[in-house]
Amino acid sequence: MMKKVLYIVLGLVFGVIMYKSEAASWFRIYEMFRFESFHMYGIIGTALVFGIIFIQLIKRFNIKTFDGEPIVIEDKEKSIARYLIGGIIFGLGWALAGACPGPIFVLVGAGFVPIIIVLISAVLGTFVYGLLKDKLPH
Amino acid sequence: MDFILQPWSWFVSGFLIALLMFVLLLLGKRFGMSSNLRAFCSICGGGKVNSFFNYNWKKDSWNLFIVVGAMLGGFIASHFLSNGSMPDISESTKLALQDLNISTNNGYLPNELFAIAALSEVKTWLILISGGFLIGFGARYAGGCTSGHAISGLSNLQLPSLIAVIGFFIGGLFMVHVLFPFIF
Numbered sequence: 318m319m320k321k322v323l324y325i326v327l328g329l330v331f332g333v334i335m336y337k338s339e340a341a342s343w344f345r346i347y348e349m350f351r352f353e354s355f356h357m358y359g360i361i362g363t364a365l366v367f368g369i370i371f372i373q374l375i376k377r378f379n380i381k382t383f384d385g386e387p388i389v390i391e392d393k394e395k396s397i398a399r400y401l402i403g404g405i406i407f408g409l410g411w412a413l414a415g416a417c418p419g420p421i422f423v424l425v426g427a428g429f430v431p432i433i434i435v436l437i438s439a440v441l442g443t444f445v446y447g448l449l450k451d452k453l454p455h
Numbered sequence: 456m457d458f459i460l461q462p463w464s465w466f467v468s469g470f471l472i473a474l475l476m477f478v479l480l481l482l483g484k485r486f487g488m489s490s491n492l493r494a495f496c497s498i499c500g501g502g503k504v505n506s507f508f509n510y511n512w513k514k515d516s517w518n519l520f521i522v523v524g525a526m527l528g529g530f531i532a533s534h535f536l537s538n539g540s541m542p543d544i545s546e547s548t549k550l551a552l553q554d555l556n557i558s559t560n561n562g563y564l565p566n567e568l569f570a571i572a573a574l575s576e577v578k579t580w581l582i583l584i585s586g587g588f589l590i591g592f593g594a595r596y597a598g599g600c601t602s603g604h605a606i607s608g609l610s611n612l613q614l615p616s617l618i619a620v621i622g623f624f625i626g627g628l629f630m631v632h633v634l635f636p637f638i639f
Contacts, residue, residue, distance in 0.1 A: 332528015338468030363469025368610025403597025404622015410589025426529030442591025
């Protein structure tokens with residue numbers, strides 16, 4: 318029960334960050350893909366710099382989870398095709414709808430009704446990927 | 456209080472995102488939002504149709520609580536922590552928006568796509584449906600989205616994540632610079 322509340326609180330913090338940083342705004346995504354502002358690159362770049370530092374700290378000092386388990390981050394499977402093709406398809410959608418999966422949930426909460434269409438279509442897209450998975454190059 | 460109501464700086468936002476990923480790692484979890492879309496498919500019975508959705512999503516149910524929280528966060532941020540104004544994007548982007556027939560006197564999202572009135576146009580439906588479909592299909596194909604690859608994967612110096620992020624940008628740039636003039 319406590320854990321569930323904790324995850325809801327962490328999600329809430331995430332939602333507020335996404336909304337308040339404007340990373341959940343279609344306009345910022347459009348601006349980013351036009352290279353006309355540093356804003357989005359600043360967000361991702363800062364997250365990345367601190368993300369690398371945090372993960373290096375975990376590895377160097379063998380930091381354990383709160384439950385005392387070792388933190389082992391699995392390497393991603395090696396491939397080029399799936400990441401490049403999948404990435405391009407994702408990028409087309411990201412630019413068109415102006416939101417990636419995290420912000421989609423945030424915008425539903427913010428009360429933008431049409432984003433629900435984007436959410437349902439994204440679930441459908443995931444489902445169709447599952448159907449075609451074995452026929453696609455990975 | 457004024458600080459809260461203003462849009463947050465990229466530095467504060469970026470740092471908090473990394474901190475969130477760090478806390479999740481300390482809880483033994485991996486930061487990634489698109490895997491929830493797969494969980495939705497399984498919850499809706501997708502496992503009966505396809506083995507890809509026949510997995511133990513309950514093990515990832517913590518992530519669904521993150522989703523509930525993210526929605527609450529969006530509600531709180533939009534209703535109590537901001538005035539819903541249009542992001543202060545650059546002048547050159549505003550000029551480009553005029554060519555797309557999108558108003559530069561707008562809200563947090565463009566009314567032309569995300570106001571309820573926009574749903575009276577078939578074109579809006581087509582844009583939202585195709586955008587969502589590509590996001591869901593592409594994220595699962597690439598094995599992650601912005602949070603899983605651009606933040607988590609790159610932070611762990613994963614080459615596959617770099618390839619995926621390059622893909623995100625090839626797709627995004629193609630959409631904005633080549634396809635947008637035909638779509639809008």
